[in-house]
Amino acid sequence: MEVKEREAYQAVIGLEFHAHIATRTKMFCGCRVSYGDPPNTHTCPVCLGHPGALPVANERAVELGVMAGLAMGCEVAPRAVFARKNYFYPDLPKGYQISQYEEPICTGGHIDVPTSSGTVRVRIRRLHLEEDTAKNVHVGTSGRMHGSTASLIDFNRSGTPLMEIVTEPDIPSAEAARETALRLRDILRAVGASEADMEKGQLRCEANVSIRNPDGSLGTRTELKNINSFRFMERAIERELRRQREIVASGGTVRQTTIHYDPEDDEVYETRSKEYAEDYRYFPEPDLLPLQLSEEWVEGLRARLPELPEAMRARFIEQYGLSEEAAGVLTAERELAAYYEEVASQVDPRQAANWISGDLRALLNESGLSISECKILPGHMAELIGLVQSGDLSRSAAKEVLERSFETGERPQEIVEREGLGTVGGDELSGIVERVISSNPEEARRVREGDRKVVGFLIGQVMRETRGNADGGKVREILMEKLGS
Amino acid sequence: MLELSAFELAGKIASGEVSAREAAEAASERVEAAEPEVHAMITPTPELALERAGRVDERRARGEELAPWEGVPIAVKDVLSTRGVRTTCGSRILENFEPVYEATALARLGEPVVVGKANMDEFAMGSSTENSAFGPTRNPWDLSRVPGGSSGGSAAAVAAGEGWWALGTDTGGSVRQPAALCGIVGLKPTYGRVSRYGLIAFASSLDQIGPMTRDVRDAALLLSAIAGHDPRDSTSASAEVPDYLAELDRGVEGLRVGIISEMMGEGIEPGVREVVERAARSLEEAGAEVGEAHLPHQEYALAAYYIIAPAEVSSNLARFDGVRYGMRVEAEGVHEMFRRTRGRGFGDEAKRRIMLGTYALSSGYYEAYYAQAQKVRTRIIEDFRAAFSRFDVLLSPTSPTVAFGLGEKVEDPLAMYAQDICSIPANLAGIPAISVPGGLSEGLPVGVQLMGNHFAEATLLRAARTVEEASGFRFEMRP
Numbered sequence: 001m002e003v004k005e006r007e008a009y010q011a012v013i014g015l016e017f018h019a020h021i022a023t024r025t026k027m028f029c030g031c032r033v034s035y036g037d038p039p040n041t042h043t044c045p046v047c048l049g050h051p052g053a054l055p056v057a058n059e060r061a062v063e064l065g066v067m068a069g070l071a072m073g074c075e076v077a078p079r080a081v082f083a084r085k086n087y088f089y090p091d092l093p094k095g096y097q098i099s100q101y102e103e104p105i106c107t108g109g110h111i112d113v114p115t116s117s118g119t120v121r122v123r124i125r126r127l128h129l130e131e132d133t134a135k136n137v138h139v140g141t142s143g144r145m146h147g148s149t150a151s152l153i154d155f156n157r158s159g160t161p162l163m164e165i166v167t168e169p170d171i172p173s174a175e176a177a178r179e180t181a182l183r184l185r186d187i188l189r190a191v192g193a194s195e196a197d198m199e200k201g202q203l204r205c206e207a208n209v210s211i212r213n214p215d216g217s218l219g220t221r222t223e224l225k226n227i228n229s230f231r232f233m234e235r236a237i238e239r240e241l242r243r244q245r246e247i248v249a250s251g252g253t254v255r256q257t258t259i260h261y262d263p264e265d266d267e268v269y270e271t272r273s274k275e276y277a278e279d280y281r282y283f284p285e286p287d288l289l290p291l292q293l294s295e296e297w298v299e300g301l302r303a304r305l306p307e308l309p310e311a312m313r314a315r316f317i318e319q320y321g322l323s324e325e326a327a328g329v330l331t332a333e334r335e336l337a338a339y340y341e342e343v344a345s346q347v348d349p350r351q352a353a354n355w356i357s358g359d360l361r362a363l364l365n366e367s368g369l370s371i372s373e374c375k376i377l378p379g380h381m382a383e384l385i386g387l388v389q390s391g392d393l394s395r396s397a398a399k400e401v402l403e404r405s406f407e408t409g410e411r412p413q414e415i416v417e418r419e420g421l422g423t424v425g426g427d428e429l430s431g432i433v434e435r436v437i438s439s440n441p442e443e444a445r446r447v448r449e450g451d452r453k454v455v456g457f458l459i460g461q462v463m464r465e466t467r468g469n470a471d472g473g474k475v476r477e478i479l480m481e482k483l484g485s
Numbered sequence: 486m487l488e489l490s491a492f493e494l495a496g497k498i499a500s501g502e503v504s505a506r507e508a509a510e511a512a513s514e515r516v517e518a519a520e521p522e523v524h525a526m527i528t529p530t531p532e533l534a535l536e537r538a539g540r541v542d543e544r545r546a547r548g549e550e551l552a553p554w555e556g557v558p559i560a561v562k563d564v565l566s567t568r569g570v571r572t573t574c575g576s577r578i579l580e581n582f583e584p585v586y587e588a589t590a591l592a593r594l595g596e597p598v599v600v601g602k603a604n605m606d607e608f609a610m611g612s613s614t615e616n617s618a619f620g621p622t623r624n625p626w627d628l629s630r631v632p633g634g635s636s637g638g639s640a641a642a643v644a645a646g647e648g649w650w651a652l653g654t655d656t657g658g659s660v661r662q663p664a665a666l667c668g669i670v671g672l673k674p675t676y677g678r679v680s681r682y683g684l685i686a687f688a689s690s691l692d693q694i695g696p697m698t699r700d701v702r703d704a705a706l707l708l709s710a711i712a713g714h715d716p717r718d719s720t721s722a723s724a725e726v727p728d729y730l731a732e733l734d735r736g737v738e739g740l741r742v743g744i745i746s747e748m749m750g751e752g753i754e755p756g757v758r759e760v761v762e763r764a765a766r767s768l769e770e771a772g773a774e775v776g777e778a779h780l781p782h783q784e785y786a787l788a789a790y791y792i793i794a795p796a797e798v799s800s801n802l803a804r805f806d807g808v809r810y811g812m813r814v815e816a817e818g819v820h821e822m823f824r825r826t827r828g829r830g831f832g833d834e835a836k837r838r839i840m841l842g843t844y845a846l847s848s849g850y851y852e853a854y855y856a857q858a859q860k861v862r863t864r865i866i867e868d869f870r871a872a873f874s875r876f877d878v879l880l881s882p883t884s885p886t887v888a889f890g891l892g893e894k895v896e897d898p899l900a901m902y903a904q905d906i907c908s909i910p911a912n913l914a915g916i917p918a919i920s921v922p923g924g925l926s927e928g929l930p931v932g933v934q935l936m937g938n939h940f941a942e943a944t945l946l947r948a949a950r951t952v953e954e955a956s957g958f959r960f961e962m963r964p
């Protein structure tokens with residue numbers, strides 16, 4: 001029944017992204033881009049919209065925008081025009097936002113998105129550059145404008161470079177929408193165009209959600225706003241699709257509205273009726289000349305494009321013999337991939353993948369650190385894996401060393417030596433085995449008589465004596481030798 | 486000293502014959518004497534002038550070489566941002582606004598001895614300076630008449646000797662028309678020749694800062710000071726700035742001058758036409774070839790201008806909302822605060838044009854108005870291109886009439902708009918144009934307008950110099 005309904009009401013989803021461009025300075029002035037600094041510490045007449053101040057386009061932001069477009073196979077316009085988007089809001093210092101409208105910098109292109117039901121090609125409609133607004137802070141209990149006692153404005157964000165990326169409504173499911181967002185994030189990170197961290201607000205997403213009716217006609221679309229994590233994205237869209245299907249199935253019609261998703265109770269709410277469209281009175285920005293982008297310049301950027309996540313994933317599987325999953329994890333972040341490759345060049349690549357995508361990533365997640373902040377250098381990581389491979393360190397002891405090294409940045413070898421965590425072997429191990437045999441005469445006798453079931457018990461005793469720092473195979477070898485069987 | 490040109494005064498300051506301080510004192514005394522009658526200033530700044538003049542003198546005393554324009558007292562239209570000095574744009578909404586930075590054009594003057602912020606039509610919208618929230622300026626030639634607009638305060642200040650020269654801004658003729666009506670020289674440079682950074686925008690694609698001076702040589706000198714590329718204004722040109730003074734006296738031998746037929750007919754006062762014809766003859770006598778030029782789309786220029794300029798105004802004036810600076814009328818809720826602040830802060834003409842522009846840009850009307858006006862603008866540019874393939878300089882009246890009476894056209898915005906009929910095309914095309922006094926009609930000054938191709942200011946100044954010399958008109962302080 002449910003499957004049938006889904007087929008009858010096929011999802012039609014388009015996504016709109018706003019990504020902060022990873023420049024040092026703002027879109028139209030020299031102020032530093034910063035997050036979390038004290039309010040209004042990075043401002044000037046331009047980003048405050050003071051009378052008479054004029055914008056000057058940030059060349060680096062243009063470059064990064066074009067590189068992001070090229071990475072998605074977009075066409076770059078030879079001429080792009082900035083336009084004014086006029087509306088009144090307290091966090092909009094000029095009364096308009098400088099954006100692009102009729103002549104965006106990039107059009108076309110696509111992202112190939114793997115999903116559980118096959119790869120979906122999501123076409124890109126456009127990519128354009130614009131500036132961010134300032135940030136309203138409402139003082140009072142709720143943090144919302146309504147009921148607050150005062151509103152303060154932080155202009156540090158005002159004029160931060162943004163790119164807006166709009167997809168065609170090609171996305172057939174909530175899962176595909178989430179995967180699209182993840183792929184996009186990976187691409188933006190790969191080219192260095194944006195850090196695209198959703199939690200930090202560097203990547204914001206809106207979804208236009210509608211369903212196709214059984215007769216093939218397209219239903220009314222709603223706008224799902226304020227999607228601020230990949231996790232909630234899928235759930236929010238899923239929830240909204242369910243709402244629309246229920247409305248239509250019961251003979252109702254979907255209204256064109258803005259929808260807000262509340263993850264607390266997994267519920268969607270209509271926040272604003274959109275019966276009239278806002279008139280932004282766009283017109284070409286007279287304070288900025290059109291961008292003239294020569295073919296040579298564009299080709300120069302294309303040549304500088306790094307290996308993209310898709311290609312890198314395929315290469316990791318091929319070159320290092322990794323699973324699809326491990327390759328996906330390791331290529332999701334540029335720095336992590338580079339870290340991995342450095343380690344893999346020194347030790348067994350598959351072991352390196354296990355350690356980095358498993359134990360190390362778990363430690364990073366727990367501590368909230370990024371790989372670039374990780375204290376364990378790739379050389380040290382390789383050393384640690386090498387110790388395990390050569391049998392000089394047991395796996396459980398290695399985990400302990402990893403944790404120590406992660407905290408302090410110490411060399412694994414040094415920790416092993418100081419803490420005596422190295423594998424017990426040679427004469428020492430022989431001595432321990434002998435001691436275990438003489439203090440367990442009954443078990444030793446049964447082994448001599450051919451009862452193999454108690455071998456495990458004796459090995460366990462040896463391991464306990466060495467606190468786990470012995471190679472199991474080795475222990476068995478010595479034990480059997482000494483018991484003469 | 487008060488009768489000297491700025492060029493002559495600068496020479497005496499540089500040689501030490503006159504101190505900058507003496508000049509500043511003389512100007513401030515003139516301000517005090519003339520202001521009650523003329524009201525050319527919104528904010529006289531005698532202390533600032535003395536302080537800056539003192540610094541100029543100190544630097545000279547230390548043996549520093551002064552730029553050839555330094556120390557000459559200047560009046561500055563109140564639309565140019567001055568650090569720490571209130572800049573009102575002739576509007577209540579900015580009545581107490583003190584900018585935190587200096588406009589590039591002013592900063593280029595080094596230590597500008599600013600005698601005052603000159604009166605203007607609110608946000609530079611008007612042709613008579615009667616739209617100022619601080620009361621109208623009077624024409625020093627006849628106190629019952631207007632000085633023109635919107636740089637009327639700057640023009641009147643120069644005519645009254647309240648400063649040796651002034652900076653104005655010209656969006657549709659606002660430097661040239663008041664210069665014509667007050668008997669001084671007004672130059673609108675090529676769009677992009679002078680940085681607009683710090684010029685509080687009226688219509689960004691048309692605005693240009695220009696010198697308003699006692700004679701043509703002063704205009705050349707002041708332009709040399711303020712012209713040139715500014716990295717803070719993307720629309721400012723990187724073309725090299727020629728030595729305008731050096732070329733000034735080269736004459737007009739062989740120059741091709743075209744009288745624009747479409748600006749010599751109906752609506753032009755006979756006395757004005759006569760002065761322009763006389764100017765043409767004097768150019769011919771000085772060796773220029775004079776012929777008839779045509780701008781066939783001229784009749785649509787006014788209409789196109791009154792779509793494009795208000796469209797940009799409606800956007801440029803949106804920042805005045807009471808949130809960050811200037812006036813705020815407190816109210817319940819932010820939108821009500823916006824509404825009341827803007828309702829009380831803006832005058833009638835500003836509101837009229839904001840409404841016009843908002844309408845012209847709104848969806849459904851954009852194509853019919855704004856897009857259409859841009860097409861007309863393209864045609865006008867093509868007209869000029871064709872005309873400049875035949876002529877080096879085009880000639881016309883600056884204003885169709887001499888100065889009219891205060892209050893005469895206040896009730897009729899369309900009649901007021903028609904004042905700029907001869908000056909608007911140069912703004913739409915972004916070309917340079919100068920108004921130079923050519924003589925009198927009914928005892929009042931008449932401006933002759935010369936227009937040139939992009940960046941041909943030097944040629945314009947040469948031709949204007951010839952007209953000036955032949956006219957017999959000499960600067961004389963009034964009233």
Ligand SMILES: [Zn+2]
Nearest residue numbers: 029031044047
């Ligand atoms: Zn800034």
